[in-house]
Amino acid sequence: MDLQLKDKHILVTGASGGIGRAIVEALYEEDSKITLHVFKNIEIAKDLLRKLGGEDRLHVVQADLRKEEDVSKMFKSANDEYGRIDGLVANAGIWSPEPKLTSQLSLERWNNIIKVNLTGVFLCVKEFFKNLEKYLEKQASVVLIGSTAGSFGEAGYADYSATKSALMYGLTKTWKNEIIHFAKLGRVNTVAPGWTYTQMAEESLKDEAEVKKILQTIPLRKIASVEDIASSVLFLLSDIASGHISGETLVVAGGMEGRRLFDQKEIDVNFLKKLRKD
Ligand SMILES: NC(=O)c1ccc[n+]([C@@H]2O[C@H](COP(=O)([O-])OP(=O)(O)OC[C@H]3O[C@@H](n4cnc5c(N)ncnc54)[C@H](OP(=O)(O)O)[C@@H]3O)[C@@H](O)[C@H]2O)c1
Numbered sequence: 353m354d355l356q357l358k359d360k361h362i363l364v365t366g367a368s369g370g371i372g373r374a375i376v377e378a379l380y381e382e383d384s385k386i387t388l389h390v391f392k393n394i395e396i397a398k399d400l401l402r403k404l405g406g407e408d409r410l411h412v413v414q415a416d417l418r419k420e421e422d423v424s425k426m427f428k429s430a431n432d433e434y435g436r437i438d439g440l441v442a443n444a445g446i447w448s449p450e451p452k453l454t455s456q457l458s459l460e461r462w463n464n465i466i467k468v469n470l471t472g473v474f475l476c477v478k479e480f481f482k483n484l485e486k487y488l489e490k491q492a493s494v495v496l497i498g499s500t501a502g503s504f505g506e507a508g509y510a511d512y513s514a515t516k517s518a519l520m521y522g523l524t525k526t527w528k529n530e531i532i533h534f535a536k537l538g539r540v541n542t543v544a545p546g547w548t549y550t551q552m553a554e555e556s557l558k559d560e561a562e563v564k565k566i567l568q569t570i571p572l573r574k575i576a577s578v579e580d581i582a583s584s585v586l587f588l589l590s591d592i593a594s595g596h597i598s599g600e601t602l603v604v605a606g607g608m609e610g611r612r613l614f615d616q617k618e619i620d621v622n623f624l625k626k627l628r629k630d
Contacts (some may be wrong), residue, residue, distance in 0.1 A: 353592070353593065354592070355382055355586055355587075355589075355590035355592060355593055356590060356591065356592045357379065357382040357383070357384045357439075357586065357589060357590055358382060358383040358384065359383065359384070359385060360384050360385070360438040360439060360589075361384070361385045361386075361387070361430070361434040361435060361436060361437050361438050361439070362379055362384050362385070362386055362387070362437070362438065362439040362440070362441065362589060363386075363387040363389065363426075363427075363430050363437050363439070363440050363441070363476075363480070364376055364379070364386060364387070364388055364389065364441040364443060365389040365417060365440075365441065365442055365443050365444040365472075365476060366389065366390075366391075366443040366444030366445065367386075367388035367389055367390055367397060367400070367443075368388075368390040368391070368392075368393035368394075368396040368397055369443070369444070369550065369551070369552070370548070370549075370550025370551055370552065370578050371443060371497070371545070371548060371550060371578050371581050371582070372388075372441075372443045372444070373396070373400060373578070374577075374578035374579055374581065374582040375441055375443060375581075375582045375585050375586075376388055376400060376404075376410075377400075377404070377582070378579070378582040378583065378585075378586050379586065379589075380404050380406065380409065380410070382586065383409070384409070385409050385411075385434045386409060386410050386411070387411045387412075387413060387426075387429075387430040387433065387434065387437070388400070388410060388411070388412050388413070389413050389414075389415055389417075389426060389444065390412065390413075390414055391414070391415070391416060391417070391444065394412070394414060397412045398412075411429070411430065411433040411434065413425075413426045413429050413430060417444055417468060417471075417472030417473075417475060417476065418467040418468060418471060418472055420475055423472075423475040423476060423478075423479055424479060426479075427479040427480070427482075427483055430483075431483060431486075435487075436483060436484070436486070436487040436489060437480060437483050438489075438491070438492055438493070439492065439493045439494070439495070439589045440476060440477065440480040440493075440494045440495070441495045441497070441585055441589070442472075442473045442476050442477065442494065442495070442496045442497065442519075443497045443585075444468065444472060445468065445469045445497060445499075445515070445516075446464075446465060446468045446469065447465065447509060447511075447512040447552065448461055448465070448509075448511075448512075449555050449556070451507070451508025451509060452508055452509075453507070453508060454510045457510060457511060461511060462510075462511045465511040465512055465515060466511065466514070466515060469512070469515035469516070469519075470515045470518055470519070473496060473519060473523070474523075477494060477523075477527060480492075480494060481530065481531065481534045484531070484534035484535045484538065485534050488534070488535070489535055490535060490536045490537045491535060491537045491538065491591045491595075492531060492534070492535035492537075492538040492539070493538070493539050493540075493541075493588065493589045493590075493591065494527065494531065494538075494539070494540040494541070495541055495542065495543055495585050495588045495589055496519045496520075496523065496524060496540070496541070496542040496543075497519075497542070497543055497544075497545070497581075497585075498516045498517075498519050498520035498542045498543065498544035498545075498601055499512070499513070499516040499544055499545060499546075500544060500545070500546040500547075500603065500605050500608055501513040501516050502515075502516030502517040502518075502519065502520045502521075502544060503517070503520065503544065503601075503603070504608075504610050504611055506611070516544070519542055520542050520544055520601045521601075524540055524541065524542045524599055524600070524601060525599050527540040528540040528541075528598045528599035529599075537591070537595070538598075539588075539591075539594070539595075539597065539598035540598060540599065541588045541594070541597060541598060541599065541600050541601070541602065542600070542601040542602070543581060543584045543585050543588065543601075543602050543604060544601050544602065544603045544604065544605070545576055545580075545581045545604050545605065546570070546575075546576060546603070546604065546605025546606060546608045547566055547575045547576065547605070548575065548576040548577070548578060548580070548581055549575050549576070549577060549578065550578060553575075557575065563575070565612055566612075568612045569608055569609040569610050569611060569612055570605065570606040570607060570608045570609075571606065571607040571609075572606030572607055573606070574606060575606075576604060576605070576606065580604055581604055584602050584604050587602075588602065
């Protein structure tokens with residue numbers, strides 16, 4: 353199926369990260385024009401340019417998405433390069449590899465994760481809508497990146513799961529009703545990956561016992577590849593493949609049911625004796 357993404361201008365944030373790079377590579381295969389956003393890792397973007405080779409269809413911008421001025425400049429640069437931005441993939445996001453129960457979670461870490469994962473996405477969507485207003489075309493697509501942490505929560509990561517829930521529920525549902533004021537057939541959806549093999553997840557996946565624990569709630573019994581996530585993002589960007597889907601979260605997690613919280617030895621079933629007596 354032709355996704356009809358040829359010549360569509362797509363801005364991908366966090367294109368220096370594992371999932372972002374896979375999205376850029378998949379879009380490149382579809383002959384899209386891509387604005388790649390990076391924060392610090394400009395070298396990775398240059399490597400990608402060298403690997404793909406098509407500088408006429410790849411434009412690199414550097415921005416700290418926590419800063420409104422940076423985000424405005426990024427959109428201006430993208431508009432100047434390829435005109436109207438037809439699709440936004442708000443992929444940039446961070447988490448701290450160190451679990452911290454809320455009683456130990458510093459306000460500094462909380463604020464930083466909120467700024468990158470939530471304020472950064474808000475600023476990008478705001479500029480994206482303004483970009484549509486100028487050109488007033490019929491179709492447009494926003495794909496946010498959530499996480500299974502947003503649906504199941506995640507002990508030790510209250511900061512991260514709060515930002516992902518906000519994207520998957522309140523913001524996807526709100527923005528799908530706002531985008532139509534700027535593009536009559538505009539759509540907003542979210543892809544929510546579960547465990548995906550990237551640098552972000554690598555540390556947690558080093559321990560095989562931990563991987564086996566994770567896989568106990570996943571019927572497909574595997575971790576996603578970055579390509580699994582990228583193909584779902586392209587599906588939601590494509591007006592031909594998903595033109596009547598808006599306000600939805602597509603969970604890409606092998607059927608994950610939730611989290612296994614305890615080992616068997618940590619569970620005491622003696623309470624049953626008391627219940628049986630009663
Ligand atoms: N990997 C997983 O298992 C998994 C699971 C569920 C959801 N996700 C979500 O998928 C998305 C991509 O994850 P990933 O694994 O590909 O992450 P990653 O490899 O760690 O990449 C993170 C990206 O965020 C950018 N970034 C960091 N701070 C920033 C800032 N202040 N302003 C702008 N950009 C900033 C980084 O830019 P530089 O490198 O240029 O500094 C990088 O491009 C994230 O939203 C993540 O939450 C990942």
